[in-house]
Amino acid sequence: MARTKGSIGKDTQAAIWQTAKKLIVAHGFEAMTLRQLAREVGLQPASIYRYINSKDELLQSLMLEHMGQLLTACQKAVPQHATASQKLKAFVAFHIRYHIERRADVILANLELRSMQGEARAQVVTKRRTYEEQLIAILEHGRNEGAFAIEELEVAAYAILAMLTGVCFWYNAEGRLSIEQIIAEHQALVMQGVARTAL
């Protein structure tokens, strides 16, 4: 056989990417094999190479694509002109929702940096830092306003991010709680956590 009936490059491309994400999340990037990927998409291993140049480049594409979309979505979701409290609430809601809705991308991005090297890795690290700085800026704003009491902005930012990102590791769509309830619970923890107490 050769070209199969109804085969369209765009669709195959999409299937490869989606299946790759699934397999990487399940097994890790290094452990995922292109043969397994080909089998699940319904191709021969060689055919994958019409869509990627190498296994490493596949990971790079997935990573950079995700980080770019995350940054774009974040800037849309968090208001530029608002109080620090409003911004922080919006950030928490955005982060949780985005991480639940794009679970595979997020888990991949958080676990597979170890399999990247060189220029592409540096780019991902930079983009991740840019994202972290969004939150750091909000926390700093709140501290300057006098609304937040935070000793170490960076530690607090890492702590909050870890807490929020954790959701996509245990969230169950069939579970008792809605996304909104989970967001509300986390907003309460975060807002109280950073608030300046009256004492």
Add this chain to the structure above:
Amino acid sequence: MARTKGSIGKDTQAAIWQTAKKLIVAHGFEAMTLRQLAREVGLQPASIYRYINSKDELLQSLMLEHMGQLLTACQKAVPQHATASQKLKAFVAFHIRYHIERRADVILANLELRSMQGEARAQVVTKRRTYEEQLIAILEHGRNEGAFAIEELEVAAYAILAMLTGVCFWYNAEGRLSIEQIIAEHQALVMQGVARTAL
């Protein structure tokens, strides 16, 4: 060659375990190869099999060992008879310190459950649940006391655990902050986060 001068089983066993942890954290369990492990320990691949029965069993040993030690250490570190606030503060301090000091074990335990199956997997899941319940019990105690205001105990517990565990992914021993400072910062976030506000 055969048996090498100065070779002692206990030492080799320890070297294998320690190196295995390092490699699994660096590459993931499925991607770590026994040949690589043997090379780093200074053995031939076949020699590894004097100490393990299979690659899968190696992971099981590392996992179960770690979970057992975590549970034991936790029960020692958190006082049984104290206020919920005291217990929670102690739990936060314990968790962060333990996770920084045994970084490799912890990262391994958190990322490689996906490579386990069957009975051993079930045992790890049960032990992890037992650990989570330590924290849930503390939070419930605080809510009953009237000291904490928490809607969903389980969500709050997951959120706190994710936040604390996150430390071992970014902590840098050569960094500016001491472990004590990091603990203090997290204690502040957590204690304020769950506290019942005066309003």
Add this chain to the structure above:
DNA sequence: TAATTAAACGAACGTACGTTTGAATATATA
């Protein structure tokens, strides 16, 4: 010192890996 046990070796097994090459078939264009 002689016999026994502990520890590691070298070689090989069947299988799977990422990747390259050139040919075959389906769709799009002229």
Add this chain to the structure above:
DNA sequence: TATATATTCAAACGTACGTTCGTTTAATTA
């Protein structure tokens, strides 16, 4: 309909994998 392009295939490459086997040497015991 004839030509060009897009899409997939089958086969093979060198390499590495987890694991088994029987052998060899070092340390321990009698």
